[in-house]
Amino acid sequence: MDIATSFSVLNNSHDAIVDAINKLDEKIAPPSLLLLYFSENYDYDVLQLILTKRYPNTPFLACSSCQGFMTEEGYINGQGIALWAINDIVGAYGTSIVSSNSSIFNIARQAILKAINNSGRLGEAPTLILLHATPGYEEEVIRGIEDVVGKNIAIIGGSAADDHVQGKWQIFNQEQQTQQGIGIAVFYPNCEVSFSFHSGYAATSYSAIATKVQGRELIELDYQPAADIYQKWIKQSFDANSSIINESSLNPLGRLVGEIHDLPYFKLAHPLMVTKTNGLKMFASIIEGERLYFMTGTDERLITRAGRVVTATNGIKLDPIGGLTIYCAGCMLKVQKRMKEVALFVKIAMHDKPFVCPFTFGEQGQFVTGENAHGNLMISAVVFHRD
Numbered sequence: 001m002d003i004a005t006s007f008s009v010l011n012n013s014h015d016a017i018v019d020a021i022n023k024l025d026e027k028i029a030p031p032s033l034l035l036l037y038f039s040e041n042y043d044y045d046v047l048q049l050i051l052t053k054r055y056p057n058t059p060f061l062a063c064s065s066c067q068g069f070m071t072e073e074g075y076i077n078g079q080g081i082a083l084w085a086i087n088d089i090v091g092a093y094g095t096s097i098v099s100s101n102s103s104i105f106n107i108a109r110q111a112i113l114k115a116i117n118n119s120g121r122l123g124e125a126p127t128l129i130l131l132h133a134t135p136g137y138e139e140e141v142i143r144g145i146e147d148v149v150g151k152n153i154a155i156i157g158g159s160a161a162d163d164h165v166q167g168k169w170q171i172f173n174q175e176q177q178t179q180q181g182i183g184i185a186v187f188y189p190n191c192e193v194s195f196s197f198h199s200g201y202a203a204t205s206y207s208a209i210a211t212k213v214q215g216r217e218l219i220e221l222d223y224q225p226a227a228d229i230y231q232k233w234i235k236q237s238f239d240a241n242s243s244i245i246n247e248s249s250l251n252p253l254g255r256l257v258g259e260i261h262d263l264p265y266f267k268l269a270h271p272l273m274v275t276k277t278n279g280l281k282m283f284a285s286i287i288e289g290e291r292l293y294f295m296t297g298t299d300e301r302l303i304t305r306a307g308r309v310v311t312a313t314n315g316i317k318l319d320p321i322g323g324l325t326i327y328c329a330g331c332m333l334k335v336q337k338r339m340k341e342v343a344l345f346v347k348i349a350m351h352d353k354p355f356v357c358p359f360t361f362g363e364q365g366q367f368v369t370g371e372n373a374h375g376n377l378m379i380s381a382v383v384f385h386r387d
Helices: 013-025 044-054 104-119 138-149 226-234 299-315 329-334 336-349
Strands: 002-008 033-038 060-064 068-071 074-077 081-087 092-098 128-133 154-158 171-173 182-188 192-198 202-214 217-221 253-260 263-269 271-274 280-282 291-296 320-328 355-360 363-366 372-375 379-385
Touching: 002 013, 002 068, 002 320, 013 044, 013 081, 033 044, 033 182, 033 355, 044 060, 044 171, 060 092, 060 128, 060 182, 068 336, 074 336, 081 355, 092 104, 092 171, 104 138, 104 182, 128 138, 138 372, 154 192, 154 320, 154 355, 154 379, 171 182, 192 299, 192 363, 202 226, 217 226, 226 271, 226 280, 226 291, 263 291, 263 372, 299 320, 299 329, 299 336, 299 379, 320 329, 320 363, 329 336, 329 355, 336 355, 363 379
Parallel strands: 033 060, 128 154, 320 355
Antiparallel strands: 002 081, 033 081, 060 171, 068 074, 068 355, 092 182, 128 182, 154 363, 192 379, 202 217, 202 291, 217 280, 253 263, 253 291, 271 280, 320 379, 363 372
16 A cells, blocks of 8 residues: 655646656556645646546546645645645545535535545545545535434545635536545555644633624624624724635634543634624634633644644554645635645654645544534644555
């Protein structure tokens, strides 16, 4: 069993994908599964066509990434395409893309069933599910997947992203492409797999109850306009309908998930903007009645924690073959000038083995308690180990 990556920063879509494929073919036998991460400026029709022609028997899943990606070769800034491949003649893999007018819950059920069917392991739960949905309803997607496979199967993933939150994201596989839907890859690998999902932020003394919520708009905290409370906490004022992504990236709102050794851990919701009604538009769904904690982070934590999350998968104790990491685009943009350091920390934690890391608009992972969740400003990682 082998894992390999390659990338290209050529401008032309055809030349870039051919360049990346040629580099990959020098490292690994025909893949059992292929993942592609790409910047918004590439022509996904061309990428899909070339991949399908070059790997007619290989399932693949492609997802757009915000302003670059990371591999074991470092941080690639701006534009580029990255390939991640696994060759596993004993294991099984399958992908699916589903987009329809049905409910999100039903689409998610269709997507996981289709991916399992495409893997040839119908009726058998996978070891790992990789989720790349378009942003908006990730919590309901997870609920639909778990309705089929149960709540014990680990889900790792990230929501498709573009460069400037303008809806130019895209997902596709060998069968379909969409800007609004669900992409899934299922893994039945012939090896040990470990997971980790963390935020790296700490709760402050400020908290309030979400007393009014509509969709992903947090309207009231403790029966007061949510934006008023948040701006008091952060000690800044913001204009309505303007992005506050960068300003709020070190101060998201946290929901308590549980405790490990008496230390609380949280899933995060990232404020996107102040709305006309003085609420907060979020990148994650809030449930009325939840207590929301005003969280705090630092640039140093954002830089070092990706490596710590990979280490937390028990990679040091085992023999890694390679892995996947999901890093929040909001965090990347906050520390963009120091992303080379982030890539180095992950490379060290991964024991110099191949990995790829897109920058996403929402992260999915499994906490140590076994709960799959969607959050923002988080890092999710999976490491594949030799027996």
